[in-house]
Amino acid sequence: MADSKRFDNYINGEWVAGSDYCANINPSELTDTIGNYAKADLAQVHAAIDAARAAFPAWSTSGIQARHDSLDKVGTEILARREELGTLLAREEGKTLPEAIGEVTRAGNIFKFFAGETLRLSGDYLPSVRPGVNVEVTREALGVVGLITPWNFPIAIPAWKIAPALAYGNCVVLKPADLVPGCAWALAEIISRAGFPAGVFNLVMGSGRVVGDALVQSPKVDGISFTGSVGVGRQIAVSCVSRQAKVQLEMGGKNPQIILDDADLKQAVELSVQSAFYSTGQRCTASSRFIVTAGIHDKFVEAVAERMKSIKVGHALKAGTDIGPVVSQAQLEQDMKYIDIGQSEGARLVSGGGLVTCDTEGYYLAPTLFADSEAAMRISREEIFGPVANVVRVADYEAALAMANDTEFGLSAGIATTSLKYANHFKRHSQAGMVMVNLPTAGVDYHVPFGGRKGSSYGSREQGRYAQEFYTVVKTAYVGS
Numbered sequence: 001m002a003d004s005k006r007f008d009n010y011i012n013g014e015w016v017a018g019s020d021y022c023a024n025i026n027p028s029e030l031t032d033t034i035g036n037y038a039k040a041d042l043a044q045v046h047a048a049i050d051a052a053r054a055a056f057p058a059w060s061t062s063g064i065q066a067r068h069d070s071l072d073k074v075g076t077e078i079l080a081r082r083e084e085l086g087t088l089l090a091r092e093e094g095k096t097l098p099e100a101i102g103e104v105t106r107a108g109n110i111f112k113f114f115a116g117e118t119l120r121l122s123g124d125y126l127p128s129v130r131p132g133v134n135v136e137v138t139r140e141a142l143g144v145v146g147l148i149t150p151w152n153f154p155i156a157i158p159a160w161k162i163a164p165a166l167a168y169g170n171c172v173v174l175k176p177a178d179l180v181p182g183c184a185w186a187l188a189e190i191i192s193r194a195g196f197p198a199g200v201f202n203l204v205m206g207s208g209r210v211v212g213d214a215l216v217q218s219p220k221v222d223g224i225s226f227t228g229s230v231g232v233g234r235q236i237a238v239s240c241v242s243r244q245a246k247v248q249l250e251m252g253g254k255n256p257q258i259i260l261d262d263a264d265l266k267q268a269v270e271l272s273v274q275s276a277f278y279s280t281g282q283r284c285t286a287s288s289r290f291i292v293t294a295g296i297h298d299k300f301v302e303a304v305a306e307r308m309k310s311i312k313v314g315h316a317l318k319a320g321t322d323i324g325p326v327v328s329q330a331q332l333e334q335d336m337k338y339i340d341i342g343q344s345e346g347a348r349l350v351s352g353g354g355l356v357t358c359d360t361e362g363y364y365l366a367p368t369l370f371a372d373s374e375a376a377m378r379i380s381r382e383e384i385f386g387p388v389a390n391v392v393r394v395a396d397y398e399a400a401l402a403m404a405n406d407t408e409f410g411l412s413a414g415i416a417t418t419s420l421k422y423a424n425h426f427k428r429h430s431q432a433g434m435v436m437v438n439l440p441t442a443g444v445d446y447h448v449p450f451g452g453r454k455g456s457s458y459g460s461r462e463q464g465r466y467a468q469e470f471y472t473v474v475k476t477a478y479v480g481s
């Protein structure tokens, strides 16, 4: 399956060779090279920014029908090619094929959603406090936006940044994660044929420290939307704020899943397994800490351990695989480090804890569960970003809520309960941006706001109509007679 295909950057409507190329390797099968993807040098990043700047005046004032049609065309093609693109995604990121096709479908739907949003742009028309004067409040495009995306959702996250950016009249420079350039390139190729003028959309691949940093530092970039780690996100925020660029960050989570005594045990086990282990735990919305009240604790741990026996770890493209490989050697080392930390902290290893041997050489890790852990342990407090979870026992709902909120993060949080009283209380008092009742902490819709509180997010929400907050600026016009 190895090939030597080369994939170039897309700048000002042209495919431009990189200064260097990076091999995109399949984490399910390390001998499978998906292709060689260009690395942009600094001159190319600046050329992409300049192209976007030059395209902005015309694009930001262009007709909404043309914008609608181009975005809709992108969505239609993504949906028509979902199996092929899903295969590429599973091959480069390691998500199972059904999960990957689901992500591609989400990306297609996002473009369709924002195609529709171009026709719903609205403002306010108000009487002024001064007689004979009227006030118009409208939204205009922000400008040139730099979009920096992570490896764990290689097509959906670029889609949910690119589609609103273009819908609201911005010009885009996309920098995808170096580990997974394939889906971003495929998306760029579709966009290149959808009727957008040259310079409106640009793709520059390469490392975050070079390409990403150049975007962040450029005074010609009006806003940065970033998804990734807390460390990088905070550096980006400091740089953007110091030059008064708009910034939006979506970062990590340590999402709690509460299980109360009155929960439906079977449902609680299933949603916990989904939250923690599916997508190899590589979702910022994954739950890696189960907070379980004393009356159900032992039954829950036993039932989750039993359920884990039937989870099939394997090649992402193989039928029957529940969990694909970890994305990279570095992420595998991080997961193994936390498994060691859990054991040295004194948590009890209930299931997993080691590598899995499959037919092909890849980064295969057994889903891992710890019990008898404490809230203060590092495995209870730090984001692992792999298929590793732990259980903490608490006395009652009040203790569970306090523990769930006792974290520097606040992305998503779940509760399993049959009590309306506790479900309602949790919805109101959870300090997370997204709250799930009797559902996994991971797995969200594409048409409603996405984002967290505290250390998980910064700036306005992504997705749905709320996305316009970041990609537009408000203008107030006073009109006399």
Ligand SMILES: NC(=O)C1=CN([C@@H]2O[C@H](COP(=O)(O)OP(=O)(O)OC[C@H]3O[C@@H](n4cnc5c(N)ncnc54)[C@H](OP(=O)(O)O)[C@@H]3O)[C@@H](O)[C@H]2O)C=CC1
Pocket: 148, 149, 150, 151, 152, 175, 176, 177, 178, 179, 206, 207, 208, 209, 211, 212, 213, 216, 227, 228, 229, 230, 232, 233, 235, 236, 250, 251, 252, 253, 283, 284, 334, 383, 384, 385
């Ligand atoms: N919330 C989420 O959705 C995600 C959270 N994470 C968290 O982040 C951890 C590490 O993952 P990782 O992919 O390394 O996340 P990073 O934050 O390193 O990467 C995210 C994006 O930022 C880019 N980048 C890296 N350094 C800079 C920089 N100095 N300036 C501008 N852009 C930069 C990366 O480029 P490149 O990769 O090419 O170097 C990538 O495109 C994970 O273990 C997890 O905890 C990771 C992915 C998604």
Ligand SMILES: O=C(O)CCC(=O)C(=O)O
Pocket: 152, 153, 227, 282, 283, 284, 285, 286, 441, 442, 443, 444
């Ligand atoms: O849970 C989801 O559906 C979205 C997760 C996500 O966006 C992420 O992990 O970055």
